[in-house]
Amino acid sequence: MKFKISAELSYKVKTDTTFFFNIQAAQTRSQLITDEQIITTPAKVKIESFELGTRKARFLRVQVPQTDYFKISYTAMAELKLKPVNLKRAELQVSTIPPEAVSYLFPSRYCQVDKLYKFADVEFNALKTTYAKVQAISNWIHRHVHYVSGSTNASTSSIETITQREGVCRDFAHLGIALCRAISIPARYFACYAYQLNPRLSCLL
Amino acid sequence: MKFKISAELSYKVKTDTTFFFNIQAAQTRSQLITDEQIITTPAKVKIESFELGTRKARFLRVQVPQTDYFKISYTAMAELKLKPVNLKRAELQVSTIPPEAVSYLFPSRYCQVDKLYKFADVEFNALKTTYAKVQAISNWIHRHVHYVSGSTNASTSSIETITQREGVCRDFAHLGIALCRAISIPARYFACYAYQLNPRLSCLL
Amino acid sequence: MKFKISAELSYKVKTDTTFFFNIQAAQTRSQLITDEQIITTPAKVKIESFELGTRKARFLRVQVPQTDYFKISYTAMAELKLKPVNLKRAELQVSTIPPEAVSYLFPSRYCQVDKLYKFADVEFNALKTTYAKVQAISNWIHRHVHYVSGSTNASTSSIETITQREGVCRDFAHLGIALCRAISIPARYFACYAYQLNPRLSCLL
Amino acid sequence: MKFKISAELSYKVKTDTTFFFNIQAAQTRSQLITDEQIITTPAKVKIESFELGTRKARFLRVQVPQTDYFKISYTAMAELKLKPVNLKRAELQVSTIPPEAVSYLFPSRYCQVDKLYKFADVEFNALKTTYAKVQAISNWIHRHVHYVSGSTNASTSSIETITQREGVCRDFAHLGIALCRAISIPARYFACYAYQLNPRLSCLL
Structure with a gap:
């Protein structure tokens, strides 16, 4: 099965701020993630990806200058190849x-x-x-x-x-x-x- | 039934202290208390009795000067006239x-x-x-x-x-x-x- | 100084209920309470007054049958005779x-x-x-x-x-x-x- | 500087038990561990080593059958090459x-x-x-x-x-x-x- 997934978050940023987001879907043997897109408003912010822990949870570190409106949206295609668990x-x-x-x-x-x-x-x-x-x-x-x-x-x-x-x-x-x-x-x-x-x-x- | 009851507490008192003791048996319709005795070592301490709350819990306030050894003992006879509760x-x-x-x-x-x-x-x-x-x-x-x-x-x-x-x-x-x-x-x-x-x-x- | 004081509470009562209210002003040496009035809607509910504790907090026990709207209102005159505390x-x-x-x-x-x-x-x-x-x-x-x-x-x-x-x-x-x-x-x-x-x-x- | 370090733990094991021990000194750039020895009584128990987390904390998994006395001891040499932190x-x-x-x-x-x-x-x-x-x-x-x-x-x-x-x-x-x-x-x-x-x-x- 294939799913289009998405998330959208918006903030009023009162002071220059470092965000950590854990919004990206996990890449696993049974879950193939493609067509990932991260879009922010304003567009020009510094974004860095990294993984944490045994299960490689996916994080984004985003540097956002003070602004009345910051938005981050995530979209991706997830293809599930799940097998019934015995x-x-x-x-x-x-x-x-x-x-x-x-x-x-x-x-x-x-x-x-x-x-x-x-x-x-x-x-x-x-x-x-x-x-x-x-x-x-x-x-x-x-x-x-x-x-x-x-x-x-x-x-x-x-x-x-x-x-x-x-x-x-x-x-x-x-x-x-x-x-x-x-x-x-x-x-x-x-x-x-x-x-x-x-x-x-x-x-x- | 009649019981002789007693309690004994001892302390090292590092500085002049006010104690509150709640060691006296309750006087109720079904529990008659007689022959009560409070004995302290040293004998000369200021003791004051009072009751608190709806159930008239019995307290002693005792002023004890600094001493290496303070003891208070309580003895009384309790006569129980309990009736089975319906x-x-x-x-x-x-x-x-x-x-x-x-x-x-x-x-x-x-x-x-x-x-x-x-x-x-x-x-x-x-x-x-x-x-x-x-x-x-x-x-x-x-x-x-x-x-x-x-x-x-x-x-x-x-x-x-x-x-x-x-x-x-x-x-x-x-x-x-x-x-x-x-x-x-x-x-x-x-x-x-x-x-x-x-x-x-x-x-x- | 004299004050007119009041309180009003309303409820939807889903099942026959016993309420305890502690809404009456305290009667003390420095606070004289007069012209007290308790009014309920509906008017016919069983009300009982009692006091609790050393400071004689004033309570009302009110039996309210199931109803979509129960209201209790309290009014009184309070005359304060406060003296500056030394x-x-x-x-x-x-x-x-x-x-x-x-x-x-x-x-x-x-x-x-x-x-x-x-x-x-x-x-x-x-x-x-x-x-x-x-x-x-x-x-x-x-x-x-x-x-x-x-x-x-x-x-x-x-x-x-x-x-x-x-x-x-x-x-x-x-x-x-x-x-x-x-x-x-x-x-x-x-x-x-x-x-x-x-x-x-x-x-x- | 060189240190000889050691730890010793003993247990009464009431039922067959899996232990996890985190007693081995960390291997880092500034801490060289040599001559490590794990000795158990009884000697024949199953021991498995693994590491957890970002800092690679060192664990031992030890399977111990029921016994009145199980002991595990750890010794090692630690050579520290610490530099003052700026x-x-x-x-x-x-x-x-x-x-x-x-x-x-x-x-x-x-x-x-x-x-x-x-x-x-x-x-x-x-x-x-x-x-x-x-x-x-x-x-x-x-x-x-x-x-x-x-x-x-x-x-x-x-x-x-x-x-x-x-x-x-x-x-x-x-x-x-x-x-x-x-x-x-x-x-x-x-x-x-x-x-x-x-x-x-x-x-x-």
Whole structure:
């Protein structure tokens, strides 16, 4: 399948500013990105590309002088060559996961894994397979956390969500990741466009 | 039943200090306190008694000059005239609870009720009777929170206990109180000597 | 001076509800309240008055059946007989404060005094007089915490305000109270109408 | 200068376990590591080496069967070829820092940068040079946070340290990192042996 994807952001820039944007779609074996275009208004700004981390997240550093209106838009074609995942292959042991997945076991800003060990262990760890554990975590969140638009903000983290039991897609993802990591299942966050879903932008585990 | 009760506390007092002690047993209709004795070492310190709050908690204010060794001991006889509570009478509505119980619905230092409304409502509020709700809360804590000596400290509050799932008697009580209040059941904390229990001092809901 | 004061609140009541309102002005030696009127729409609801706590905060318990529109309005005349406070009298020692002030030393939901002892002690306690300490606390808040409308919510407490350094009047008051209590100065919260101030409703220490 | 360095850790292993150790000294241009030796008791365990992250932190994954006593010891020779840093070169702008430093601007588990923007901006950002800002942060921590052994634990993070004003070396480092990042100065954590310091193991910014 082929998709045309796009993003557009605009700002009032009160002082000369360095932006970091992470808006470009990931280049992976199963996702071919072509016809990429970055357009800015004003056109003459300094742009530099770089990648960060194991998964080579793509960043743009953009130097924008003071201006009442700065816009950056991104368009690209994405060709997906997805194959159904064999769930049996999803079984994994911390003893054999590839080294580059190990950092997805660590606590992070929004996933205070160290505070959730006991909860996750008692609720989910008795299940036999990795797949069953992840599904149980997903079901638990679905059953216990309510989607309430505007109920959280950019500082809300998984230990608040598990207590207050409401949030948005971002919070659901953070909690899922934290619970997986707490029982030694590597998990990471990514944002995607969900085709034919409304709204179309989602954060998935 | 009659009990002889006692408490003894000792301190190194590095500078002239005002202490507030809340060590005297409550005088209630069902608990007659007699033969009370407060003894201090050194003997000559200024002591003043007063009561605070709806339940007339008994406090001592004691002025202690600098000393390497200050001790206060309390002894009394407590005669209990307890009657079995009729659980039917435990049913209560926020529309009819006595005014002096209303403050036991409010959030407090260790019971951040406002952060637990959704959790408590979803988990316990569908039950029919107040008694069933309180019992479900008690069961939930028993099942989900582990008693781990030394796992918490004097700053630990109920929203940490519900996430981290371990604590001591004090934390169990704080969580129970917070969950009750979150579904409009007034609840308060008290400390008691539990006869023939080991250890004998407990915090109960 | 005499003031006419009023408040008006309206609700959509989705199910039979018990409200607690704390909207009546305090009756004190220096504030005489007359011509009080409580009017509700619909008129026929069950209303009960009671007082809570040392300072006899005035509450109304109102039983409201399901309705698309419930309104309660309060009007009264307040005659103030305020006398300038002699700041010398503001000097106080924990050894001599009246017993009814002792509970204003305790930690509370929004004032986690136990987490601020060290900060308050180092920053403010070296000053000689109680008055100087309170003024230093007030100045510190004024200098370090910014008034940002909408930056906090009903769950924000003083330990968040001291870190994040922004809030509204309520947060300023909570932090001031917490810092006072942390160095053994009793402090409590009250809400008032500030004459000729805009907005007119303020929370003061 | 040449140092012989060593570490030794021992465990009771209650069930077959996968350990991740990050105990090997970093190989850098200014630190030459030779004569490395990893010895375990029992000797026959499966060991695998790998590196993580931009700075190639060195990890060992060790599979240990259940045993009453497992020990791992590490020894190596470290030859330091350190050159004095020219502080002028420490001046840096977010517009020109190397891409691999960008991730050291992000919030992390212990450095909730997003909650400290206002504080750091007001306290430190008016200073002219990066060097002056970092020195001011270091001085602020030295002046305001007390070293109190045992006052914190593995879950303590920088927003708690800035409020409670006590901690150990790890907490000092977390707070310093968080405050640097909050004003766009990349900072990272590392652990080192401090020659002729007592205790010899320190966490430095």
